[in-house]
Amino acid sequence: MLTLLHPRNGTVRLLAGLAAAGFAVTLGLAVSSESAGALAAPGGAATALGRLTGLLGTYLMLIAVVLVARLPGLERAIGQHRLVRWHRRLAPWPLFLIAAHGTLITVGYAQAAQTGAPHQLGLLLTSYPGVLAATAGFGLLAMAGITSYRRARAKMRHETWWAVHLYVYLGLALSFSHQLSTGAAFIAQPAARVWWIAIWLTTAGVVLVYRIGLPVWRSLYHRLRVVAVRREGPGVVSLELEGHRLDRLAVAGGQFLQWRFLRPGLWWQAHPYSLSALPTSSHLRVTVKDLGDHSSELARLLPGTRVAIEGPYGAFTQHARARDAVLLVGAGVGVTPLRALLEDLPAHVDVEVLLRASAEEELVLEHEVTELVERRGGRLHRLVGPRSAVQLDRASLRRLVPDVAERDVYICGPDGFSSTVERAARASGTPRAQVHREAFAL
Amino acid sequence: MVRRAPIVLAATVAGVAAVLGYHPHARPLPSAGVQAPAASAPASSGAGTARRLTGSDAPNKYGDVQVQVTTSGGRITRVAAVRLPGADGRSQQISSYAGPQLAQQALAAQSANIDGVSGATYTSESYRASLQSALDQLPAPTAAQASG
Numbered sequence: 374m375l376t377l378l379h380p381r382n383g384t385v386r387l388l389a390g391l392a393a394a395g396f397a398v399t400l401g402l403a404v405s406s407e408s409a410g411a412l413a414a415p416g417g418a419a420t421a422l423g424r425l426t427g428l429l430g431t432y433l434m435l436i437a438v439v440l441v442a443r444l445p446g447l448e449r450a451i452g453q454h455r456l457v458r459w460h461r462r463l464a465p466w467p468l469f470l471i472a473a474h475g476t477l478i479t480v481g482y483a484q485a486a487q488t489g490a491p492h493q494l495g496l497l498l499t500s501y502p503g504v505l506a507a508t509a510g511f512g513l514l515a516m517a518g519i520t521s522y523r524r525a526r527a528k529m530r531h532e533t534w535w536a537v538h539l540y541v542y543l544g545l546a547l548s549f550s551h552q553l554s555t556g557a558a559f560i561a562q563p564a565a566r567v568w569w570i571a572i573w574l575t576t577a578g579v580v581l582v583y584r585i586g587l588p589v590w591r592s593l594y595h596r597l598r599v600v601a602v603r604r605e606g607p608g609v610v611s612l613e614l615e616g617h618r619l620d621r622l623a624v625a626g627g628q629f630l631q632w633r634f635l636r637p638g639l640w641w642q643a644h645p646y647s648l649s650a651l652p653t654s655s656h657l658r659v660t661v662k663d664l665g666d667h668s669s670e671l672a673r674l675l676p677g678t679r680v681a682i683e684g685p686y687g688a689f690t691q692h693a694r695a696r697d698a699v700l701l702v703g704a705g706v707g708v709t710p711l712r713a714l715l716e717d718l719p720a721h722v723d724v725e726v727l728l729r730a731s732a733e734e735e736l737v738l739e740h741e742v743t744e745l746v747e748r749r750g751g752r753l754h755r756l757v758g759p760r761s762a763v764q765l766d767r768a769s770l771r772r773l774v775p776d777v778a779e780r781d782v783y784i785c786g787p788d789g790f791s792s793t794v795e796r797a798a799r800a801s802g803t804p805r806a807q808v809h810r811e812a813f814a815l
Numbered sequence: 816m817v818r819r820a821p822i823v824l825a826a827t828v829a830g831v832a833a834v835l836g837y838h839p840h841a842r843p844l845p846s847a848g849v850q851a852p853a854a855s856a857p858a859s860s861g862a863g864t865a866r867r868l869t870g871s872d873a874p875n876k877y878g879d880v881q882v883q884v885t886t887s888g889g890r891i892t893r894v895a896a897v898r899l900p901g902a903d904g905r906s907q908q909i910s911s912y913a914g915p916q917l918a919q920q921a922l923a924a925q926s927a928n929i930d931g932v933s934g935a936t937y938t939s940e941s942y943r944a945s946l947q948s949a950l951d952q953l954p955a956p957t958a959a960q961a962s963g
Contacts, residue, residue, distance in 0.1 A: 410933070410936050411934065413933070414933035414934030414935075414936075415933060415934055416934060417933075417934060482908065485934040486909075486911075487912075497904070499839060500839045500904055500908070501839060501905070501908075502838075502839050502903070502904055504904065505834055505837055505839075506834045506835060506837075509834045536823070543827070547831070547834065547835075554903055555903050555904050557905070560876060560877060561876035
């Protein structure tokens with residue numbers, strides 16, 4: 374069967390085109406406000422470069438915010454996993470550009486006034502409206518950047534990192550006023566002002582609506598509460614939740630939500646967990662492994678605890694499928710989104726499932742998966758044992774699933790595991806577009 | 816973290832209030848006036864009474880420039896800007912150093928034919944225009960000399 378034309382590729386191209394057009398407009402603004410005379414003057418080159426880096430850095434920073442603003446269209450077309458990866462790759466650049474902006478402007482102005490850079494810096498901070506606030510704002514952005522470096526982040530609790538990241542919004546807000554009040558590109562250029570205000574308002578609107586408004590509305594509407602907590606395996610629990618009109622929660626099998634358990638000590642942090650079954654109109658279920666201090670608290674949740682949600686998110690769904698045959702690969706608790714995906718796949722889709730665990734009791738939800746696979750005439754493979762005993766390379770994958778190249782491969786597990794499986798599948802001839810991954814700890 | 820939250824929030828609010836509450840002291844515009852040194856000024860010979868002439872308001876996209884000229888005996892003895900661009904921080908700073916330089920140039924040139932300050936193109940152009948309009952108010956120099 375021919376690979377279906379992915380509607381999502383069209384969306385991605387359109388959005389990338391829009392972002393590039395915005396970049397070009399911003400670049401145009403920066404260039405049009407310069408003149409040959411000003412460039413030739415003392416400090417002119419540094420000042421012009423300083424403006425350019427400031428405008429482009431800010432534009433890219435707004436793009437980085439929008440990438441993770443949970444826009445439903447973006448989430449469906451691209452998937453949160455990839456969006457977060459793009460955000461991580463992009464975000465350092467605006468930080469470098471904005472740091473260069475501050476340095477170049479200081480140096481350029483100092484040259485023009487024939488004064489020293491430290492003196493000029495003092496003048497900028499004390500007598501230029503909004504510059505002090507913007508500098509403080511940049512400090513907040515830089516903190517978010519530094520704490521996101523792999524090494525720093527590894528030493529930090531997820532909650533701390535998240536709280537520092539929240540300050541990005543404050544940092545951006547603090548930087549806004551000096552842009553319009555002292556930005557040369559905006560003085561006496563009404564069109565430029567309109568463009569700049571428009572992209573800021575759009576970004577702010579997107580964040581307010583999709584990161585705050587929609588989740589709050591959904592939480593209030595669905596009124597989820599915990600009704601049961603069940604142990605599934607070592608450190609793994611399923612939470613059964615009850616809610617109002619869950620059929621209206623447009624969720625596809627394989628998606629996850631951010632969960633916020635409204636209980637002292639837990640209410641302020643949200644964590645991503647996949648649904649381990651498709652919701653009914655009144656109930657849904659998540660299955661969670663004890664990966665840190667948060668998930669171990671969940672085993673002690675009392676029935677009746679209210680729950681706020683953000684989502685559903687993720688493109689790890691049957692809509693990403695290009696073929697009518699799939700291979701679902703899950704390691705340990707990574708089986709949870711696959712379990713929901715199994716329910717959601719159309720009846721005609723041929724299914725192979727590969728479950729990996731280091732011990733039998735870690736094959737969580739195995740009975741449910743077995744039943745679902747049998748009912749649709751699929752095949753289930755179990756790979757149980759220590760990593761040294763169980764190989765997962767190209768040869769073993771082809772022995773288990775000879776036609777893996779003709780299948781969509783869905784992988785959920787720890788990063789290292791997923792990468793191994795992805796490499797084996799790609800080496801066996803599975804096209805990149807047919808490999809779909811979900812990390813269970815984002 | 817939860818126990819620390821109130822402290823962090825309080826510090827955040829205080830920090831934001833401090834940063835936003837800080838209003839840059841609007842630096843007084845430099846008088847930007849330059850007077851010819853007494854020695855170089857021609858001994859006023861009775862006939863030359865001091866005149867103060869104010870040029871027209873010459874606007875540009877950063878603000879207005881207006882120049883005031885004092886003449887004595889047909890010579891410019893003092894030049895001062897009564898208005899210079901200062902709406903934004905950058906304009907204020909440029910005015911603070913371009914103003915005196917432009918006044919100095921006008922004194923030296925004894926006319927509106929001045930080079931201007933690089934990096935302050937708009938201000939220089941407006942300065943020239945306002946200065947010229949002030950000097951235009953002087954009686955024609957030939958007529959003045961003929962009668963003297």
